Amino acid sequence: MEILLIRHGESEADILNVHEGRADFPLTAKGRNQVHLMAARVKNEFPPEIIWASTLQRVSETASVLAEKVGCPIHFEEELMEYNNGILAGLSFKEAKKYPNPKYLHERIEGGESHIEFRMRIESIFSKILSSAQYNRIAIVAHGGVINCLLRSFFHMPVTKDFYFKNGDTGISYIEITEQDKVVHFLNSIAHLSK
Structure with missing residues (x-):
């Protein structure tokens, strides 16, 4: 199965300099343009x-544009939502400094989920998606944190691994799972934005 991992376009939170996570901001005009460029590339390649x-x-809009361009169905899944950052969602970075960061993987930000809970949520939905093996190529349109967890799962990285995969606006990662191998075609390609 070939898997495209696609991050959403620029959102209003990016220009407001606030924590996003579960805060539900729409795409900006720039973000919508990024999405159209990405969708054209995905359709062609x-x-x-x-x-x-x-x-x-920000993701549902990105995925809807892509689905319309490609002409394929979308399955919206709440389990693919970004890390639940609880009380920090929507707060400015300055305001958020009032709240301590969890020191341990099992600790939660007030009203949120722990890093272990987040990783296990993404592991579970990834397993569900992979079990739908009737498809040769799928796309998962999601958030930077979710894509990080999906890649950590793909590489069998432990939950304690402190390693970050950069994901730009509408960045595309292209991986493949066969019966014999796991293949990384590329990670975080934003070549479509330079056109």
Whole structure:
């Protein structure tokens, strides 16, 4: 199965300099343009047969444009929502400094989820998606944190691994799982934005 991992376009939170996470901000005009460029590239180079997507606005809008361009169905999945950052969602970075960061993987930010809970949520939905093996190529449109967890799962990295995969606006990662191998075609490609 070929898997495209696609991050949403620029959102209003990016220009407001606030914590996003579960805060539900729409795309900006720039973000919508990024999405159209990404969708044209995906249609021409590696169109998916189905799209799995988070239900938060910035992703649902990104996935909807892609689905319309490619002509494939979308399955919206709440389990693909970004890390639940609880009380920090929507707060400015300055305001958020009042709240201590969890020191341990099992600790939660007030009203949120722990890093272990987040990773296990993404492991579970990834397993569910992979079990839908009737597709040759799928796209998962999601958030930077979710894509990080998906890649950590793909590479069998432990939950304690402190390693970050950069994901730009509408960045595309292209991986493949066969019966014999796991293949990384590329990670975080934003070549479509330079056109």
